[in-house]
Each structure stands twice: as structure tokens, then as C-alpha cells.
Amino acid sequence: MRGKIRSNGALRGGGSDLAQMSLPCCKSERGVIACADNIPFMGSLPDAMFKLIVTSPPYNLGKPYEERSGLDEYLATQERVIEECVRLLHPRGSICWQVGNYVENSEIVPIDTLLYPLFRAQGLKLRNRIIWHFGHGLHCTKRLSGRYETINWWTKCEDYTWHLDPIRVPSKYPNKRHFKGPNIGKLSGNPKGKNPSDVWEFPNVKSNHPEKTIHPCQFPVELVERLVLSLTDEGDCVFDPYMGVGSTVIAATMHKRLGYGCEIVQEYVEIAQARLNALESGTLRTRPMGKPIYDPGLPRGGH
Numbered sequence: 621m622r623g624k625i626r627s628n629g630a631l632r633g634g635g636s637d638l639a640q641m642s643l644p645c646c647k648s649e650r651g652v653i654a655c656a657d658n659i660p661f662m663g664s665l666p667d668a669m670f671k672l673i674v675t676s677p678p679y680n681l682g683k684p685y686e687e688r689s690g691l692d693e694y695l696a697t698q699e700r701v702i703e704e705c706v707r708l709l710h711p712r713g714s715i716c717w718q719v720g721n722y723v724e725n726s727e728i729v730p731i732d733t734l735l736y737p738l739f740r741a742q743g744l745k746l747r748n749r750i751i752w753h754f755g756h757g758l759h760c761t762k763r764l765s766g767r768y769e770t771i772n773w774w775t776k777c778e779d780y781t782w783h784l785d786p787i788r789v790p791s792k793y794p795n796k797r798h799f800k801g802p803n804i805g806k807l808s809g810n811p812k813g814k815n816p817s818d819v820w821e822f823p824n825v826k827s828n829h830p831e832k833t834i835h836p837c838q839f840p841v842e843l844v845e846r847l848v849l850s851l852t853d854e855g856d857c858v859f860d861p862y863m864g865v866g867s868t869v870i871a872a873t874m875h876k877r878l879g880y881g882c883e884i885v886q887e888y889v890e891i892a893q894a895r896l897n898a899l900e901s902g903t904l905r906t907r908p909m910g911k912p913i914y915d916p917g918l919p920r921g922g923h
């Protein structure tokens with residue numbers, strides 16, 4: 621967004637109240653990022669603006685950026701944010717809520733199971749409960765070490781925007797052919813690759829990941845890219861109400877969508893802006909989509 625930020629200027633083609641907003645934000649023709657609480661930020665935006673809302677909210681674990689509250693209070697806050705997201709969602713749009721477990725006294729509570737009724741109550745339909753599997757994390761001693769989180773993909777209608785081709789992955793057996801029937805001898809799979817399924821494996825952003833910043837809980841840009849490419853078209857608006865260091869906005873910008881995000885911690889917003897500047901100048905390091913997972917058993921880790 622470097623060089624194109626207009627402080628509190630009107631958003632081109634936006635038609636929103638952002639022009640009047642007193643919230644500190646950076647606006648460009650590629651979107652808006654703001655240091656703001658998500659409720660007032662969303663309140664300044666018009667209905668049905670976003671084709672995709674993708675986020676990872678705090679898990680109420682007492683991380684540096686959150687105050688741990690009672691579960692009821694946490695859920696009441698999530699309910700308000702979800703309600704606003706649904707108002708902002710385009711009729712053919714999608715909401716993707718990426719969460720893990722709330723943990724108390726070694727008891728785990730999968731947050732998506734708590735949020736499920738809140739999304740249903742808004743009339744949304746669950747399309748996939750994607751398992752995001754990753755290799756690194758705490759080693760538990762009294763239970764199995766947690767190595768997945770989920771992304772719940774919700775839509776407003778049946779006719780949602782959906783593109784499979786841009787997110788196909790290489791087939792396991794690309795030369796496999798029909799061995800009987802009218803198509804005998806022809807390729808049995810799609811030459812463009814296969815559906816990536818609802819189990820996704822991406823390294824989580826730990827210390828040696830190229831995207832690592834000071835944020836303790838970034839999600840990888842490649843995870844959001846897959847959602848952006850399959851659930852939006854070029855020029856659509858994508859929003860993250862818990863923006864962190866801007867991974868969603870980066871994925872949106874990379875693929876010619878307009879990226880919007882808000883975040884309460886000023887330092888994270890500044891890092892998000894610096895990452896967007898680096899993207900524009902071609903110096904941002906991201907892990908490319910489709911890069912194989914490092915495998916120490918293979919020469920050069922399989923890369």
C-alpha cells in the first residue's frame with residue numbers, strides 16, 4: 621500500500637462511512653488496514669461488502685494480546701463479532717473462522733464446537749470443517765500433543781462463489797487410467813490435479829518459518845491464499861476482523877483482491893503495513909503455495 625495511503629481520505633469506490641471515520645487507518649486503492657477495535661470498525665462499513673471474511677480470533681488463552689475472560693463472556697463477544705460479519709457478508713460470500721482449543725486445567729474445549737450454534741443461529745450453512753494439520757507445537761505430557769486446528773467455512777446461500785481449479789493439488793497417480801468401461805485407456809483423474817480435500821497440511825509459523833514476525837499466533841499466508849483463490853474473484857473485498865500482522869490482507873493483495881483488516885495492537889498494525897510495503901516492493905518473504913513440506917528423511921528435505 622506504500623505511496624498510495626491517504627490518511628482519512630475517501631475510499632475509492634467504497635461507498636462506506638470510512639471517509640468520516642476518526643479511527644486511525646491506512647487506505648489505498650487496494651484496501652484498508654486500521655488500528656481499531658473490530659466492532660466500531662465494522663460498524664462503519666456498509667452491508668454485504670465482503671465476499672470473504674477470514675480470521676483467527678483470540679482463543680481466550682491469555683496470550684499477550686488478550687485478557688482471559690470467562691467462557692460465557694468470550695462467547696458473547698464472539699457472537700457480536702459474528703453478527704456484524706454476517707451483516708457485512710455478500711450474499712454469495714463466505715466466512716472462514718480458524719480456531720483451535722480453549723484449554724483450562726488440562727481440559728480442552730474445541731472452540732469451533734462452541735461457535736457452531738452461533739453461526740447456525742445467523743442462518744449460515746457449514747460447507748466444510750477443514751482440518752489444518754501442522755508439525756510443530758508444545759509436547760504434551762499428560763495427553764497427546766495437539767497438531768491440528770480447524771477452519772469452519774460458512775456460506776449465506778447455496779449459490780456461493782467457489783472455484784476449485786486454482787486450488788487443485790497434484791494427483792497422487794497422475795497417469796492412472798480407466799481400466800474398463802467406455803473410457804478405458806483414458807486418464808481417470810483431472811489433468812489439472814485433484815481436490816485438496818478438507819485436510820490441509822501447512823507448516824505453522826514458528827521461528828524458522830520465512831513469515832515469522834513478533835506475533836505469537838500468525839497463520840500462514842498460503843492457508844489464506846487457498847481460501848482467497850477458491851472463494852473470491854479478482855476485485856472482491858476480503859476482510860479480517862482480527863488482523864494481527866496482516867496475513868489475510870497480504871494474501872488478498874497478492875491475488876488482486878482488496879484487503880481490509882483491523883487490529884487493536886498498534887505494533888501489529890505497523891508490522892502489517894511494513895509487510896504490505898515489502899509485498900509491493902517485491903521483498904516480502906512468504907512460503908509459496910504448493911511448496912512441499914520439509915521432510916528430513918529426503919535429500920535436501922525434499923525441496
Ligand SMILES: C[S@@+](CC[C@H](N)C(=O)[O-])C[C@H]1O[C@@H](n2cnc3c(N)ncnc32)[C@H](O)[C@@H]1O
Nearest residue numbers: 657658685838839862863864865866867883884
Ligand atoms: C490469533 S491473532 C490473529 C493473527 C493473524 N491471523 C495473523 O496472521 O497475524 C488474533 C488478533 O486479534 C487481535 N484482537 C483481539 N481483540 C480484538 C478486537 N476487539 N478488535 C481487533 N483485533 C483484536 C489481537 O491483538 C491479535 O493480534
